[in-house]
Amino acid sequence: MVTPGGTADDRIRIRVAELVLAYLWPIVGRATVVAKREVLYMFPFGLASWLWGTLFIDRRNQSSAKTAINKESKAINEKQAKILFFPEGTRGEGDNLLPFKKGSFHVAIESQGIVQPVVISKYHFLNSKAKIFNRGHNIIHILPEISCAGMTKEDIPALMDRVHDLMQAEYEALSEESLAINNLGKSL
Numbered sequence: 001m002v003t004p005g006g007t008a009d010d011r012i013r014i015r016v017a018e019l020v021l022a023y024l025w026p027i028v029g030r031a032t033v034v035a036k037r038e039v040l041y042m043f044p045f046g047l048a049s050w051l052w053g054t055l056f057i058d059r060r061n062q063s064s065a066k067t068a069i070n071k072e073s074k075a076i077n078e079k080q081a082k083i084l085f086f087p088e089g090t091r092g093e094g095d096n097l098l099p100f101k102k103g104s105f106h107v108a109i110e111s112q113g114i115v116q117p118v119v120i121s122k123y124h125f126l127n128s129k130a131k132i133f134n135r136g137h138n139i140i141h142i143l144p145e146i147s148c149a150g151m152t153k154e155d156i157p158a159l160m161d162r163v164h165d166l167m168q169a170e171y172e173a174l175s176e177e178s179l180a181i182n183n184l185g186k187s188l
Contacts, residue, residue, distance in 0.1 A: 027142065031082040034069060034104070065103065073107045082116070095122070095175070097168050105156050105163075108148045115159070117143040119167050121174035136182045139174045143167070 033049065037056045040046040050056075055072045057065040108115050121139040143166060151159065 029082070031084050032072065033084045034072075066106075069103060069107055070110065073111045073113075077111050077113070095172070097164060097171055100160050100164055102156060102160065105160050106153070109151045109153060109156060109159070112149050112151070115146040115148060115163055117146070117163055117167050117170075119143060119170040119174055121171070121178035137178065139178050139181070141170055141174055143170060 032053045032055055034055045034057060035049060037058045039049060039054070040056050055068060057068050059065060105115070107113070119141050123136075123138065146159070146163065148155075148159070
């Protein structure tokens with residue numbers, strides 16, 4: 001269970017996410033982020049997230065989360081903006097991406113929008129188990145867009161697999177490159 005303020009590991013991952021979003025914002029343009037409600041209570045990131053328009057959802061209440069996301073996706077389409085999702089939910093520490101959650105893909109297909117995969121190399125400078133947060137560099141790569149035009153809900157599993165496979169291959173390549181940039185022979 002995550003208490004208000006989150007665990008130390010959650011707060012470190014949020015700080016990394018904050019830096020990634022600061023990098024992406026000028027590139028992706030008008031956008032909002034979808035995050036779990038617990039992020040709202042992680043000061044100061046939660047307050048900043050609320051101020052820039054993050055949509056906070058209760059992942060334990062699927063009906064409420066789905067309603068909020070669908071409502072937001074309609075508003076986003078009207079404003080010709082984008083919704084940013086993190087399909088893993090929480091970043092894993094291994095060499096493989098975690099399985100994706102379906103919510104973002106439901107929204108992309110329902111809105112007949114675009115999936116814009118963004119891959120971030122492994123956090124070689126972060127070792128949650130040992131509570132180590134060193135200096136280091138990440139690589140962020142924006143992959144080509146994938147249109148959902150003409151797709152239906154039956155296409156969700158295939159779309160999820162396609163995006164996951166593309167992102168996994170890029171994650172592995174970027175993580176290897178990140179090792180070299182950080183002058184590391186292997187991950188912490």
